[in-house]
Amino acid sequence: MKKEWPLWEVFIRGQHGLNHRHVGSLHAPDAEMAIKNARDVYTRRNEGVSIWVVEANNITASSPSDKGPLFEPSNSKVYRHPTFFDIPEEVGHM
Amino acid sequence: MYAQMVTSTGKGVQSLEDMSPEERAFQERINRGEKIEPKEWMPDGYRKNLIRQIGQHAHSEIVGQLPEGNWITRAPTLERKAILLAKVQDEAGHGLYLYCAAETLGVSRDELLDKLHSGDMKYSSIFNYPTLNWADIGAVGWLVDGAAIMNQVPLQRTSYGPYSRAMIRICKEESFHQRQGYDIMMKMAFGTEAQKEMAQDALNRFWYPSLMMFGPSDKDSVHSAQSMAWKIKINTNDELRQKFVDQTVPQAKYLGLTIPDENLKWNEEKGGYDFSEPDWTEFFEVIKGNGPCNKERLGARVKAWDDGAWFRDGLMAHAEKQSAAKLAAE
Amino acid sequence: MTAASTTLDPAVYADWLMRLGDNTLILGHRLSEWCGHSPVLEEDIAMANTALDLIGQTQLWLGLAGEVEGKGRTADNLAYLRDASRFRNVLLLERPNGDFGQTLMRQFLFDAFHLELLKSLQTSGDPRVAEIAGKAIKEVAYHLERSADLVIRLGDGTEESHSRMQTALDDLWPYVGEFFVSDDIDKAVADAGIGPDPADLKAAWRQTVDEVLRAATLNVPGEGYVHKGGKRGIHTEHLGFILAEMQFLQRAYPGATW
Numbered sequence: 010m011k012k013e014w015p016l017w018e019v020f021i022r023g024q025h026g027l028n029h030r031h032v033g034s035l036h037a038p039d040a041e042m043a044i045k046n047a048r049d050v051y052t053r054r055n056e057g058v059s060i061w062v063v064e065a066n067n068i069t070a071s072s073p074s075d076k077g078p079l080f081e082p083s084n085s086k087v088y089r090h091p092t093f094f095d096i097p098e099e100v101g102h103m
Numbered sequence: 104m105y106a107q108m109v110t111s112t113g114k115g116v117q118s119l120e121d122m123s124p125e126e127r128a129f130q131e132r133i134n135r136g137e138k139i140e141p142k143e144w145m146p147d148g149y150r151k152n153l154i155r156q157i158g159q160h161a162h163s164e165i166v167g168q169l170p171e172g173n174w175i176t177r178a179p180t181l182e183r184k185a186i187l188l189a190k191v192q193d194e195a196g197h198g199l200y201l202y203c204a205a206e207t208l209g210v211s212r213d214e215l216l217d218k219l220h221s222g223d224m225k226y227s228s229i230f231n232y233p234t235l236n237w238a239d240i241g242a243v244g245w246l247v248d249g250a251a252i253m254n255q256v257p258l259q260r261t262s263y264g265p266y267s268r269a270m271i272r273i274c275k276e277e278s279f280h281q282r283q284g285y286d287i288m289m290k291m292a293f294g295t296e297a298q299k300e301m302a303q304d305a306l307n308r309f310w311y312p313s314l315m316m317f318g319p320s321d322k323d324s325v326h327s328a329q330s331m332a333w334k335i336k337i338n339t340n341d342e343l344r345q346k347f348v349d350q351t352v353p354q355a356k357y358l359g360l361t362i363p364d365e366n367l368k369w370n371e372e373k374g375g376y377d378f379s380e381p382d383w384t385e386f387f388e389v390i391k392g393n394g395p396c397n398k399e400r401l402g403a404r405v406k407a408w409d410d411g412a413w414f415r416d417g418l419m420a421h422a423e424k425q426s427a428a429k430l431a432a433e
Numbered sequence: 434m435t436a437a438s439t440t441l442d443p444a445v446y447a448d449w450l451m452r453l454g455d456n457t458l459i460l461g462h463r464l465s466e467w468c469g470h471s472p473v474l475e476e477d478i479a480m481a482n483t484a485l486d487l488i489g490q491t492q493l494w495l496g497l498a499g500e501v502e503g504k505g506r507t508a509d510n511l512a513y514l515r516d517a518s519r520f521r522n523v524l525l526l527e528r529p530n531g532d533f534g535q536t537l538m539r540q541f542l543f544d545a546f547h548l549e550l551l552k553s554l555q556t557s558g559d560p561r562v563a564e565i566a567g568k569a570i571k572e573v574a575y576h577l578e579r580s581a582d583l584v585i586r587l588g589d590g591t592e593e594s595h596s597r598m599q600t601a602l603d604d605l606w607p608y609v610g611e612f613f614v615s616d617d618i619d620k621a622v623a624d625a626g627i628g629p630d631p632a633d634l635k636a637a638w639r640q641t642v643d644e645v646l647r648a649a650t651l652n653v654p655g656e657g658y659v660h661k662g663g664k665r666g667i668h669t670e671h672l673g674f675i676l677a678e679m680q681f682l683q684r685a686y687p688g689a690t691w
Contacts, residue, residue: 012419013213014473016206033272034203035475036212038422038586045579049479050196054276073143168469168477175465179682179691180509181458181495184465185488191468192481199474237682237691287691295689403470411472414533414587417594421586 015064017043019051022059029061040064105163105227105251106156107318107390116325116332133334138264141207149333150208153263154215155224156335157205162219162226164198166400170234171243179237186283187240193280197273204265220405228386231394232312238291238298238305244284246306246313246351252277253347254317257337266335285354292358299359306355307363311381317344319383349375441625447502448521449622451511452664453550454494455522458512459672460543461487462679463530472533479579483540486572493565513683517672524663525608527672531601534587534594538601541584544577545641546612549634558626581645588649599651610659612638618664 014036020029032051037043043062051057071079087093096103119127126146132139139145168191175191178184202212218224229247234240255277259270291302317340321327330336348367355362366379388394464484471477495508525543530536551573554566587594613635615623622628646653662668682691 012416013211014415014419016203033200033269034206035199036473037475038418039425041582042418042422042586045582046475046479049482050199050475053192053196053478053482070142073140165469165474172469175468176462176678177681179513179689181488181492181512182509183691185485188465188468188481188485188488192478192485195469195474195477195481199478202474290691294691295686297686298689407470407472411476411533413591413593413597414472414476417587417590418583419590420594421590424589 014038015066017047017062018065018068019043019047020061020063021047021051021057023057025058029059032056034065037062105167105254105316106159107225107227107316116328130332133262133332137262138267139262140264148329149335152330152333153266153335154205154208154210156330157201157208157266157269158210158215158218158224159226161198161201161205161215162224163230164194164201166219166226166230166404167247168194168198169400169403170230170232170396171240173234174237174240177237178240183287190244190280190283193276196276197269200269200272201266204263204269207265216408220401220408222392222401225390226400227316228389228394229312229316230400231389231396232308233396235308236301236305238288238301239309241284241287241291241302242305242309244280244282245288245354246284246309247316248277248280248284249351250313250316250343250347252281253343253350254338260334260337262334288358288360292360302358303360306360310363311385314344314347314378314381315383315386315389317341317347319386345375348378352376441621441627443501443503445618445621446625446627447498449618449628450494450498450501451519452521452523452618454491454498454508454511455520456526456543456547457487457494458491459520459522459675460526460540461485461491462675463526463528464536464540466530467533467536476533483576483579486569486576490565490569490572493568497561497565509683513680517668517676518666520663520666520668520672520676522663522672523608523611524660524669525605525611527663527669527675528605528608529671531604532597534597535601535604537580537583537587538598539605540576541580541645542605542609542642543612544573544580545645546609546634546638547573548577548641549637550629550631553629553634557628562627577641581641584645584651585649588646588651595650598649602646602651603654606654607658607660610656611661611663614659614661614664616664 015038016034017037017040018034019032021032022029035043035046035050037046040062043064044060047060047062052060083089117126119130122130125144129139129145129149139149171187171194172191175184175188178187202215205215206212215224219226229250234243252274255270255274259267259274261267261270288302288305291298291305293299319340321340327336327339331339352362352367364379366377368377369375370377389397392398461484464480464487467480468477468484471480491512492508495511499506499508499511523543525539528535528539548570551566551570555563555570557563557566584598588598589595613631615630615632619628619631623630643653682689
């Protein structure tokens with residue numbers, strides 16, 4: 010037969026309260042086994058409290074050539090950052 | 104190193120002016136220290152070189168399980184058994200991370216394994232040497248992992264994102280490997296006469312093969328120059344070998360063991376040790392397949408893969424049945 | 434320690450603890466033989482995790498056995514310096530690995546028993562036993578989850594994987610009865626409130642096994658001949674070879690520290 014197990018991307022929540030973070034990939038025949046394999050491969054050193062897996066095929070990524078149009082426009086929206094605004098010291102912490 | 108003798112496909116390094124606009128932009132990104140990510144434009148040679156280098160590195164990790172795996176069932180205490188098993192298991196993990204990094208370049212793990220099994224792709228020469236006594240397990244951790252770390256630490260800064268991230272993870276996990284090796288060497292070197300003899304014997308046999316891990320001198324190699332320009336190779340083979348010798352000599356001294364090299368001498372002028380070159384004829388023979396264990400090592404990998412085919416296929420078939428049943432129910 | 438456990442002859446108690454420790458030692462050893470040789474990297478890593486758990490449990494059980502025995506023997510002394518006739522593991526666990534299916538089937542049949550045993554030991558009258566069981570049970574619950582899952586998937590996979598799993602089950606079935614045979618040592622330990630009568634674990638074990646094997650589309654063999662003897666030190670030929678390999682360094686270089 011010879012069909013390669015699909016590739017899965019693994020995301021792990023390292024501690025309660027943190028976001029899941031991409032840690033790597035692995036192969037597994039289906040999602041349930043991908044979770045088990047992720048437990049054995051990526052949490053050998055007590056690294057996680059929760060695991061997500063997504064089949065690599067199902068991830069839609071932004072295209073690298075769109076990097077300019079996608080991300081550069083936000084460069085000019087400096088008013089979105091708190092340091093844009095000067096608040097007098099007498100007002101106190103804000 | 105774990106990727107010895109990876110010859111680049113380029114014709115040597117071109118000057119920025121001679122490059123196409125795409126190549127120039129690519130090289131400038133690398134020069135600025137930016138990471139190249141999957142699916143971004145890259146020269147064909149860069150992609151091919153990386154596949155070969157990462158693939159060879161991955162193969163070295165899984166073949167590298169075998170010489171140490173040999174001694175898991177003979178480890179002398181329960182604790183040593185657990186430590187060694189955990190270490191060899193880590194190597195499987197490192198192979199896995201690296202295969203995944205290679206896969207981002209458009210090659211599958213199965214394709215890479217097929218090339219290993221057919222002999223089209225190589226793995227590090229070091230794993231074709233036998234582990235004959237328990238001190239060899241110490242020597243492998245101390246010398247072989249020590250040499251590997253020399254190469255892997257700078258590779259954390261390599262230009263290809265997935266490779267760099269795999270190396271960061273690997274280096275983090277590797278940190279206990281060399282120490283456990285040296286820990287075994289200490290027990291052996293400071294133990295009974297027989298243990299000390301085993302320790303010296305292990306050093307005698309692993310010294311030159313460890314020096315070979317860095318590959319022959321490449322200071323004049325156009326291939327290496329290209330790899331270095333692309334930052335998929337960070338240091339020359341000679342630089343790393345020198346660093347390894349300088350680091351290892353005092354460690355051997357502490358153990359009261361003698362490095363099997365009459366020419367080993369501190370050179371004040373260069374601030375490092377002078378030492379004898381390994382026998383490069385032997386190295387090329389081992390690469391060609393004539394090392395003491397080439398047949399056993401590759402044979403064991405092929406057997407594991409072939410014997411496991413029914414297992415992999417069985418699980419795939421079950422998963423497909425389940426997903427078909429799920430679809431039918433919807 | 435409770436009053437009940439002090440009435441138990443230390444030699445008997447230690448012998449019983451060695452049954453626990455030798456089971457985990459021999460199975461852990463067998464699993465470690467796969468390291469570097471499994472069908473796929475993910476499985477190589479997973480199996481090593483199980484082996485590591487079992488070796489860790491061995492250190493605890495044999496450590497306690499040495500303590501209870503009171504002759505100053507450590508877990509390592511017990512593992513590396515007893516001959517086969519002093520080993521107390523059940524015969525199933527010393528069976529050669531065979532193909533990966535045989536290994537997984539052996540694992541599943543034992544995991545299902547191991548979990549029931551540890552459940553019961555969590556409430557042992559000896560807090561030292563209860564504590565070890567409490568730690569081990571989390572590991573073993575995962576072992577069972579994994580081995581049961583793989584048995585189901587392979588049983589209900591391809592024709593070949595199905596037939597290999599059925600063969601494995603048929604080959605290993607005659608060895609499972611030994612789990613539940615109670616002898617004087619088991620009775621003394623049960624009377625002291627330290628451990629269960631193994632016969633009492635059979636119903637729960639059988640329920641798990643039936644459920645999983647049904648899902649795996651495998652036929653459960655009938656009650657037939659039961660191979661036994663491991664718990665009394667009468668082993669198969671295989672154990673001698675395991676020990677020859679495992680104990681080699683300790684035997685060849687007595688008194689060395691490693």
